[in-house]
Amino acid sequence: MDSIPKKTLCNVVPCMRYRDAPAAIDWLCTTFGFTATLVVPNEDGSIAHAQLGFGSSMVMLASVVDSEYGRLLKQPQDIGQFVTQSAYLVVNDADKVYDRVREMGGEIVLDIQDEDYGGRGFTCRDPEGHVWSIGTYDPAQALSSLSSATSD
Numbered sequence: 001m002d003s004i005p006k007k008t009l010c011n012v013v014p015c016m017r018y019r020d021a022p023a024a025i026d027w028l029c030t031t032f033g034f035t036a037t038l039v040v041p042n043e044d045g046s047i048a049h050a051q052l053g054f055g056s057s058m059v060m061l062a063s064v065v066d067s068e069y070g071r072l073l074k075q076p077q078d079i080g081q082f083v084t085q086s087a088y089l090v091v092n093d094a095d096k097v098y099d100r101v102r103e104m105g106g107e108i109v110l111d112i113q114d115e116d117y118g119g120r121g122f123t124c125r126d127p128e129g130h131v132w133s134i135g136t137y138d139p140a141q142a143l144s145s146l147s148s149a150t151s152d
Contacts, residue, residue: 014059014087017073018128021047021063027127028052031104032089032097032134034059054089076129086123086131090138094120097134118142 005011018024022045028034034052042048046063064075076083091097098112101124109131110123121135 010057013057014085016059016061016130017064017070017075018047018061018130019064019075019077020128021050021061024061024126024128025050025052027104028059031100031106031126032132033091059087076125076131081125081129083129083131086133088133088135090140091134091136094122094134094136098122101134 016024022041025034025036025039025047029036029052032054034054036050037053037058038049038051039047040049042063046065048062050061052059052061064070064073089097094112098108101122102108105127107125108122109125110133112120112122114120115135115137117137119135119137121133121137123131123133125131
């Protein structure tokens with residue numbers, strides 16, 4: 001049987017919408033350390049498509065628009081600051097990112113702590129209310145360690 005995932009560096013790419021996508025790109029790059037690898041602006045200054053790299057991963061984002069796809073999505077401000085998904089960033093130093101989030105005006109919603117399953121992390125909201133979890137726990141490394149232990 002053929003494998004469903006394509007052999008590529010990044011198989012799961014979160015896609016997000018922002019009312020002020022240019023400001024979101026700036027905040028995400030400055031605060032979390034993303035790199036804007038592709039930004040396609042519309043004539044009105046909104047963003048048609050952007051790709052922000054983070055290590056071997058990325059997120060894609062664009063401006064909120066009234067389109068067939070856009071009507072499938074709601075912004076946190078539209079639904080009582082709730083979200084239906086979030087992204088987790090694996091970092092070297094969660095405390096450093098925690099301090100940067102606070103300096104840049106991000107809202108800490110779950111304070112930084114050592115996790116029972118390993119690693120250290122916290123959860124915050126970006127300026128438009130999207131939820132991000134940041135931590136040193138690396139699920140890929142944990143999976144690799146588990147696979148090694150069961151094959152011995």
